[in-house]
Structure formats: C-alpha cells, structure tokens
Amino acid sequence: MFVVFRFWIALASCVILTSGCGAPSIDSAHSELDASVKQGPDTKDAFPLKGDALIKVKKELAQVIFPFSREHPFIGRLYPSATSIVFDLKNFAGLIFKLMGDEGGEEGAKKRIKQSDYVREVVASRRLFRLILPETQHLEIARDDLRKGIIVERKYSLVHGDIPQKRLYEFYYEQFKQNPALQERFKEIFRQLAVVVSCGGANDVLFRNFPLTDDGQHVILVDVMPILDRSTYANLIRLLWMAHPDFYDTILQGASGCLSMNEEELINKLAETSFYLNYGEVGVVKSFKNLEEMKKERKLSLKEKIK
C-alpha cells in the first residue's frame, strides 16, 4: 500500500514539475517520504559491513532466520521474490537481505556474489554510468549448531515489482516527445543495459530486476543471478520488449560489441531464437515472428497510452 502511495506521489511530482523528471523536485518529495530509509541509524555503514555494525546485524539475523519467520518483530518488510526470501530489518533500514531457497542454498549465495563481482567489473570497465550494482556481502550466520549463508546488500529506495516498474518506465516514455533530452538519457540507459546483458552480466531480464530509480536517472541491477537455461539472445529479446521501440537500433548496437558480431548477424541470431516472451506480468505471454513484428506490437502497446 505504502509503495503504491509513494509511486503515485512520485509521479504526481513529475507531472506537476514537468521539466525533466531528473529535477530535484522529485528527489525532495522522495527524500521526505523515505527519510527513514536514507538516513536511518545504520545506513551509513560502509561495505563490507564490519566491526560493531556487522556483529549487530548478525545477531538480529540469527534470531530471524532459524527458521525464517515473516512474523518476527525485527522484520520490516518482505519484497517480491520467486526464488528466495528477500526482506529488511527495522533496525537496519539501509540494508536488504536475501536468503536463498533450499534449492539455491549456500551454493546459490556464493554464485550470486561471484556473478555480482563479474558484473561490477563489466560496469566499471565499460563505464556504464547509468547502471548501479548494489554493494553486496555474503554473511555466515550461526546459532547453536545451525548455520546458514545470507546475502546482505545496500538497499535503494525504489518501487518494487514488475507492474509498478513497467508503469514507471512507460511514464517516462510518454514524455519523450516533449523532452528529447529525457529520450536521449533513456536511449543511453538501454544501450548500457544491452551491454551488460550481452556480456552475460544479467540473465533474468525483467522490469522488476532492472528497477529504475524514481528520478529516471539510473537502473539498479538488483538481480544479476545467472539463469543457465536462458540464452543471451532470449534475454536481448526480453530487453527489446521492455524498451521503447525507438531504442531497438541502439540496443542492437550496444549488444553487438560483447557478442563479437555485427548488427546484421545479431538480427539473424535473434530471428532464429523463438520470440516467446513472458515478462513477469500475470497473463502476458507474447510471441513474434520477427523483430519488425515485435516493434509494431510494442508501438501499439505504448500507443494506448501516448495520446
């Protein structure tokens, strides 16, 4: 409820103060609403957590996760997740915790850290300044003879879930005609996403895994977990479907570098990949014969909103 409320407040601020939603106006509405998140008592801790901060966090986690109880009074909120338990603690408002499900287990947590180290390297070496990878740390929590690994990350102030994130992206798309600078910024965001996806850095391409900050300045790469049975081409198709169709050429350009192929070869590869898409929204499953058809459909789906 709070998230929905915050989302509409943020969007209302954008509409009222129209000149480019990167303006400080949205930030001030935001920081008022999220004061606790941004300036809570333990949010200034540097990563990796250490010393007293680390001891305090581990002590609380030991009480919450053996076994995990969503009713525990220390828990702040749970975040939408299909594969793990993602939550925060009231006393550590700047942190978010990820407990892998039994299938993922310890191995899953370690893989996740390894993958995020790799993506950090891609983001830094290719200067992907519109993408932010949250700092991450793997913690071992013990109580009596029980032991569990958990991931802690710096928490960003965001709207959560596929549908709210889709709305946020498309809210910005609607303003492109009046604001070419905004359109250029988003083009760059999608170029950078195409680079990270094609370099194998982000495998589960969904709005909820690439949340946009409310001010439309950055994408936070909250979930770069490898998904082994999905090809890079399938991920690129998902990225194209997230994007505004005017960015398709930019996405293909951005992707071709890491894949060591030219755009024409890439288009052929994409055409061979079955264009089957389920991008996380209930009831939305799409299939396309080719890229042009996809572009047309995506335009139509956006036109319903663009007057």
Ligand SMILES: Nc1ncnc2c1ncn2[C@@H]1O[C@H](COP(=O)(O)OP(=O)(O)OP(=O)(O)O)[C@@H](O)[C@H]1O
């Ligand atoms: N660092 C972060 N800051 C703010 N929110 C976050 C952060 N990490 C995750 N979230 C929120 O929690 C949700 C679930 O996190 P994450 O995607 O890492 O879990 P998951 O188990 O891999 O999810 P799934 O498999 O369903 O995609 C994200 O979609 C996002 O809304």
Ligand SMILES: [Mg+2]
């Ligand atoms: Mg996710």
